[in-house]
Amino acid sequence: MDGQRNEDTVRPPLRLALLGCGSVGSQVVRLLREQADDLTARVGAPIELVGVAVRRPELQRDADVPAHLLTTDAAGLVSRGDIDLVVEVIGGIEPSRSLILTALENGASVVTANKALLAEDGSTLFAAAEKAGRDLYYEAAVAGAIPILRPLRESLAGDKVRRVLGIVNGTTNFILDKMDTSGAGFTEALEEAQDLGYAEADPTADVEGYDAAAKAAILASLAFHTRVTAADVYREGISDVTASDVASAREMDSVVKLLAICELTDGPDGPSVSARVHPAMIPRSHPLASVREAYNAVFVESEAAGQLMFYGPGAGGAPTASAVLGDLVTVARNRLMDVRGAGESAYAQCEVLPMGSTETRYHVAIDVDDKAGVLAQVAHTFADHGVSIKTVRQEGRGVDAQLVVVSHRAADADLAATVEALRTMPNVHDVSSIMRVEGDGE
Amino acid sequence: MDGQRNEDTVRPPLRLALLGCGSVGSQVVRLLREQADDLTARVGAPIELVGVAVRRPELQRDADVPAHLLTTDAAGLVSRGDIDLVVEVIGGIEPSRSLILTALENGASVVTANKALLAEDGSTLFAAAEKAGRDLYYEAAVAGAIPILRPLRESLAGDKVRRVLGIVNGTTNFILDKMDTSGAGFTEALEEAQDLGYAEADPTADVEGYDAAAKAAILASLAFHTRVTAADVYREGISDVTASDVASAREMDSVVKLLAICELTDGPDGPSVSARVHPAMIPRSHPLASVREAYNAVFVESEAAGQLMFYGPGAGGAPTASAVLGDLVTVARNRLMDVRGAGESAYAQCEVLPMGSTETRYHVAIDVDDKAGVLAQVAHTFADHGVSIKTVRQEGRGVDAQLVVVSHRAADADLAATVEALRTMPNVHDVSSIMRVEGDGE
Structure with missing residues (x-):
């Protein structure tokens, strides 16, 4: 990223700080470099990477990050006052939350892929963004590269979403798909997933549905304009799914999937919403049934649009970086125009039903x-x-x-x-x- | 639409003129009424319908349109000077083009579903929107309710789209699906489509690929930031597809689909693009192969995100109205903030290859x-x-x-x-x- 290259453009560069430089962050750096001219044309100004906060600067990285940009002082980077844009791809609750809050307080717009933080304490972040008059975008937090949050928030803004059914965790979909196609039991399929790099050594967050539950909270919040947190989401993982359950499903011409399900229910006292994650049998004729291996998909039922499905890779460095950069272009354009995109919308405040x-x-x-x-x-x-x-x-x-x-x-x-x-x-x-x-x- | 109902909101209503009140327009009116409170909350101000231009005011309509709003003087409606937002769902080149240009000149932002007009003369419209400093949005022009233009324009703005394969015409997909499942010939399948209301009495625009070619031009323009018109799109319809072609495909474990194909090709003199519509064999394992009946889907291959697919109903009054209202919320928010969304982006100006x-x-x-x-x-x-x-x-x-x-x-x-x-x-x-x-x- 060389700001000098763009000296012939009218606008001065927007200054970007990157927090975290693992598999996603490295791809963000790569795309910023490879697509620099396109990004400049799409944003209306160059984006200049001015700092990359990492824990271990000595680590070999996929991307060629100029050594002088690396720093271990993430808090110093976001509070130095000359940062327009911050991308947070560290993950987890802290220090990510403090860093995002500091970035917003110091006038930066933020793009994050942090599903756990958004699902646990999104409202603190949204309030800080509102107060600072800055954007907080997070398309990459749900279903990787699949554009789903923007369609829910914007494309369907004139419609009423009634239900969201999502395959939002690639690890569990890979395991269940393997059990379906090979007849394997859970343990065997998990081991294969681990061997192929689709499951981590400690697979708890994926297999027990914690990852999917965080995404369900985010999807339900956006779909129903109601604040739903991870604590509101009923959660059951797939470790108890047996080969015989999968065979039972097959007899019903169905397949077992781990679904994130968000629903709007009309009741005598007005609408209420629910969000849950559990394995479920769905008919093989359902569009979600054909989502194989580690792919993700989100199926949306809305009143006027009917049934929509969004399909693609739900994880991975490059796909997630694509979603981050899509958000980055939007928030950068907003910065140039000095406006905010649509912020959190929780006006409906529907009751969240217990399971x-x-x-x-x-x-x-x-x-x-x-x-x-x-x-x-x-x-x-x-x-x-x-x-x-x-x-x-x-x-x-x-x-x-x-x-x-x-x-x-x-x-x-x-x-x-x-x-x-x-x-x-x-x-x-x-x-x-x-x-x-x-x-x-x- | 009663502006008085919203007298307790802070902002005065945005004034909307609707051009055309057929199957899509009627659904727009219905959704504006049924979702009025939600729309107000999402936009930040009420949207007040102040006029509906129709050719025959005496016609019975699906929606309950107040008689005093109806007018046959569309040109008068868009030039009266107090209109903030215009929705054009008349279709065809004229008078739609003149009406949209007049609306923009008079300071209105415009949402249109008019694929033919955009594909033939989009540049005139985009230039007028640019000059007026107003929005021109058109998500409903391609693939009905499926959010595809916004993801291409915004979600993938940090990525490089290499190929778009779309099933963007429901009539032809219904016919080809019928030929595949029943072994019927083209004529027989077309008759069934006509009996069921999936094909018009004169099916030329669908069957010969004109409708799909217009959509291909729009998709290619957005995907590759290059001006592509309907005249640039190679076009072959499905009327020559025989039962024996479909049987041949079956032997290859493939299926015949009418595809809109937009590609970016790197060459020694830089990238070039192509756009074409023709029947093609695709493997049954491809996600597009499972798009049945009159459904639409758009499959996108991009450098970082990989393979994405967007699926849903490609036509129909309510689905198309959902897409129109999604755009309407965005352009209405932009009006309140006095900004424009991303306009036409043709900076790449790639060469368009002949077939x-x-x-x-x-x-x-x-x-x-x-x-x-x-x-x-x-x-x-x-x-x-x-x-x-x-x-x-x-x-x-x-x-x-x-x-x-x-x-x-x-x-x-x-x-x-x-x-x-x-x-x-x-x-x-x-x-x-x-x-x-x-x-x-x-």
Whole structure:
């Protein structure tokens, strides 16, 4: 990045500080250099990289970062007062939060890819951006390179979004896809994902749904103009999904996916929203079912637009850097015009429903004695909890049989209570598979 | 729309004129009413509909348009001087062009869904918007409700788009899908599309690719920051696609789609671009292959983000109105802040390649005598034209045989010349199927 190269342009360069220079940051540096002329034309002024905060300056990096730009003093960099733009790709809560707040206070506009921070404490950041009159953009925080936040916030601003179903974690999608195509169990598929670099050595954040839950909070906040935090998101991971669950799904011509689900529900006291992450069976004919390997996709149902899907790579240095730079061009243009883009919009302030009150549907496999009257007992148990049955299929003969029940929509708490009651019934040996069902239009 | 309802908001209403009140316009009116409170919150001021220009005010409409707002004097409406925002959903070149130009001259920002006008004479409109310092937005012009123009223009602004493959015409996708699933011929599938309302009585604009070509021009212009008009787009429709072409595709585990293809090609004299619309075989494993019925999708390959796909309904009153209102919220916010969004960007001014110089690949079925040496003759003919063969498959035995050849990439003119030469070869009876091949990564 050589500011001198652009001395013939009218506008002085915008000064950019980069916080973090790992896989995403290195790609940001590369793209800033390779696309410098295009970026200048699109922004209306050159972007000049004036500092890169890293923890270990001696580290070999993918990108060729001029040594004189490297600093370990991130706080000093964002508070020096001559920075127009800050890109934060460190991740995690601290020091990222303090650095972003300091950057905003010092008059910089900020682009971040930090989903965990936004989902935990977005409102502090949004308030600081509002107060400073600066932009805080974060397209890269959800689904990597896939443009989804901007479409939700801007393209669908004249529509009413009713539901978002997202495959927003590539690691778990890779594992579940592998289980579906090879019949492997969870552990085996996880090991393959680790061998291929799709899963980390400690895969907890991905496998237990924490990463997806943070993204669900961000998606729900934008889709419903309501503040939803990670703590509001019900979360179940995929470590309990068995090869037999996947086989059950296959028998229903369905596939198991870890979904981030955000819904708007109309009620007598006005609309409420819910956000949850859990494995679910979806029909193979659903557009999300064809999202293979580590790809991500977000399926949006809105009142006027109908069904939309956004598909692409959900992670990786270059794709994430593409999303960061798209935001950077927008906030840089805004800086030149001295305006802000659309900030946080939480005007709707809908109630956020707890999981128990959220309507879901269950697929339950029940191992029972093959006796007359057992089906009637099971059906009674569902009815006693106010849960209506959509289909029952009996499998096996002789001493043991299996009943596979798919319910209609009911409050999740009632469905869970039904399962608990089934477990203690005479003639029921086990409830061997429980999974929610989504995406079949019921 | 009652401006009085919003008297407690700080900002005075923005005044909107609607030009055209057919299937899209009626839905715009409905959404403006039903979402009034949300729109006010998202824009920061109410939007007040102050006039609706129609040709026949006496017509019964889907939406409940107050009679006193209707006028047949569209030119008078856009020039009265107190209009902040204009939505044009009349379509066609005139009077739409004159009305949009008058609206801009009179200080209004404009949202249009008019693909034909933008593809034919976008530069006149963009220049007028620039001169007036107003916005001209047109997300609804391509692929209905699918947010694709905004992602191309903004989300990917820090990336380099290399290729856009779009299924951007629902009618032709419905027909080709029907031919694929039922084995029907073109005429039969077209009749079914007409019966179901997916094709018009005169289907020329859809079936012959004119509609898709207009959209290709718009997509290429945005993707490559270069002015591309409808006249620059090579165009072939689907009326010559036969049941046997579709069967040939099936044998290759492929499917025939009408694609709008926009490409950036690096050459010794810098990058050049191309835009074309024609039927092509794509592998069934390609994400576009699963786009069924009248749905649209746009597949984007960019340098950093990789492969992205945007999917949804490509037409219809409500979906198109959703895209119009998304734009309306943005241009209304810009009006309040007295700024413009990103205007036309044609800084790259790449050369637009003619079709003959554009690299494509052919799938050719050649009916030949089953004699020794015929394959060698055919191979020679390809080689003489500088075209390299990727695969040859021989089918049939006895007197007649069929050679199915798939080429490597070559200039389309060389491929076309190869086919012409094949037709006049001894031992060749007919070149019975010619179709370009896309999307298999070659």
